[in-house]
Amino acid sequence: MSKFSVYISEEAVETINADGIEAFPNECCGFLYGTEAADGSRQITLAVPVSNSKEGDQRRRFEISPLDYLRAEQFALQNDTTLLGVYHSHPNHPAIASEHDLAEAMPYFSYVIVSVMDGEVADLKSWRLRDEEREFLEETVIVNVEV
Amino acid sequence: MAKIIIPTPLRKFTDNTSVFETSGGTVQEAIEQLAQAHSGLERHLFDDSRNIRSFIRVYLGEDDINSLEKGATTVSSNAVISIVPAIAGGIN
Numbered sequence: 001m002s003k004f005s006v007y008i009s010e011e012a013v014e015t016i017n018a019d020g021i022e023a024f025p026n027e028c029c030g031f032l033y034g035t036e037a038a039d040g041s042r043q044i045t046l047a048v049p050v051s052n053s054k055e056g057d058q059r060r061r062f063e064i065s066p067l068d069y070l071r072a073e074q075f076a077l078q079n080d081t082t083l084l085g086v087y088h089s090h091p092n093h094p095a096i097a098s099e100h101d102l103a104e105a106m107p108y109f110s111y112v113i114v115s116v117m118d119g120e121v122a123d124l125k126s127w128r129l130r131d132e133e134r135e136f137l138e139e140t141v142i143v144n145v146e147v
Numbered sequence: 148m149a150k151i152i153i154p155t156p157l158r159k160f161t162d163n164t165s166v167f168e169t170s171g172g173t174v175q176e177a178i179e180q181l182a183q184a185h186s187g188l189e190r191h192l193f194d195d196s197r198n199i200r201s202f203i204r205v206y207l208g209e210d211d212i213n214s215l216e217k218g219a220t221t222v223s224s225n226a227v228i229s230i231v232p233a234i235a236g237g238i239n
Contacts, residue, residue, distance in 0.1 A: 109156055
């Protein structure tokens with residue numbers, strides 16, 4: 001049983017999946033917004049694609065520009081929501097957080113990864129750093145229709 | 148007063164405060180005020196030499212302070228300072 005649960009609206013999942021397919025064979029990325037309950041469970045209501053700003057091989061790497069990030073935080077403040085994490089795709093690889101993902105991960109954030117195999121969505125998982133440790137825990141993902 | 152927007156990954160160190168008001172006259176002073184008010188932020192913002200950590204960017208409005216005068220950049224009373232963590236990753 002995972003320590004964390006994350007509820008993701010069906011609409012947000014569709015946005016993530018569509019972005020992963022469109023970007024294939026490159027990695028896509030975007031922001032995840034929603035709310036967090038007192039018990040730490042999360043409801044992601046909105047996924048917003050953002051440009052992969054990585055210079056170099058975007059089939060294996062993603063990067064979000066600082067300007068896009070600060071605008072995402074401002075969007076959250078203006079819309080009374082919370083930036084809960086980011087998503088990205090793993091083209092032709094499983095939705096398992098990689099060493100690179102771990103090395104770059106920020107605490108608190110949910111890292112949703114969509115696996116896109118040969119241009120089709122194969123899997124979706126979410127990961128969160130264990131407090132104060134460089135170790136990912138898989139979050140239990142629950143897709144919900146009504147939010 | 149100028150405002151500092153706290154990124155969500157660091158809000159656990161600010162009692163969930165998202166915006167910090169500061170009277171600091173420079174970016175360095177503003178960030179120092181924030182760190183003094185929320186001591187848990189210290190090690191996440193500064194390295195051992197009191198420089199802002201390399202994986203943190205600081206923006207004044209939409210300008211990277213590294214393209215201005217870095218920590219010495221003057222902060223006006225209506226300025227918005229953003230602390231921006233690096234976001235990246237990818238497959239092995």
